[in-house]
Amino acid sequence: MSKSDKPNYGHQAKKRFGQNFLSDPSIINNIIASIRPKTDQHLVEIGPGQGALTGSLLDSGARLDVIELDNDLLPILKLHFGLKENFTLHHADALRFDFNALVDDEKDLRVVGNLPYNISTPLIFHLLQHCHNITDMHFMLQYEVVKRLAASPDSKAFGRLTVMTQYYCDVEQLFIVPPGAFRPAPKVDSAIVRLVPHKQLPYPAHDVKLLEHVVGTAFQQRRKTLRNTLKKLCSEAFIVAQGIDPSDRPENLSLKEYVILANAIFEARKNDEDVFA
Structure with missing residues (x-):
């Protein structure tokens, strides 16, 4: 037919x-x-x-x-x-x-x-x-x-x-x-x-909801740099401390880097450390 x-x-x-x-x-x-x-x-x-x-x-x-x-x-x-x-x-x-x-x-x-x-x-x-x-x-x-x-x-x-x-x-x-x-x-x-x-996650997040929030926040203003898109989540210095360039745009980061950043925010909050310092 x-x-x-x-x-x-x-x-x-x-x-x-x-x-x-x-x-x-x-x-x-x-x-x-x-x-x-x-x-x-x-x-x-x-x-x-x-x-x-x-x-x-x-x-x-x-x-x-x-x-x-x-x-x-x-x-x-x-x-x-x-x-x-x-x-x-x-x-x-x-x-x-x-x-x-x-x-x-x-x-x-x-x-x-x-x-x-x-x-x-x-x-x-x-x-x-x-x-x-x-x-x-x-x-x-x-x-x-x-x-x-x-x-x-x-x-x-x-x-x-x-x-x-x-x-x-x-x-x-x-x-x-x-x-x-x-x-x-x-x-x-x-x-x-x-x-x-994946049978085993290649880059496990400590808190998947936090990872989703970080990623979603970053891409809300994808034309802006990370220092601007993530300023309500952490400071520019905090981003730099994770080995990430704050002048990058959201599309420049890999999955691994997003997980590293989200896990760092999770650990800082858990230990009552200031992510805006």
Whole structure:
């Protein structure tokens, strides 16, 4: 069946959900080949839509939980997959879903999703809090978001999302997906990204919430230097004492340097030392 022959099951994509349904068989096959689902695994698909990936994921024999918010898509998913023993449908908002509740055996979750742009960043932050129960994540995202996830220091794409995602995960961009692979076609390219949670954090933070606060504060004014963006958290001299140049901008620091700075602030506060001296 060609892309133009794909049925829409009477459902029109909804702008408020950011829906663009994947319809290119070759892209679908490439995604499934990248995921390599296996019978003894537990998969979670976020936003299955009309089931472009769902059927192939189920055919692997893996247990599959799908999370769909759109009421109008539930009958379509039930019709096509409801009789499969390894299929469970959750009518829920993925941003508020407790992924830990799906873990009821010794198998960690493998998460898959074609994520709408309007929720991709908050959803990734939400999933990062469940990393201890996740083996890997494969997402279709707007290409610009994937570039931010995989960015290196000293680039404009490097930011808060980059630092916190790479704190928890190894990030790998797999391949770009053109607009024509979707119905309706978006105005921008998309890309597939693989996120693999670290088994051991490369740079552990003493307090992750403090690290998030330091990173978030720094990037609130990314065009300014660290001496200005972090002046409410610590002094310029304190920054220098950690081996960091206060004239650098937020995008110039590596993940390691952000952790060093956050840990230094944590230790100073713990020991009642003045971080503004």
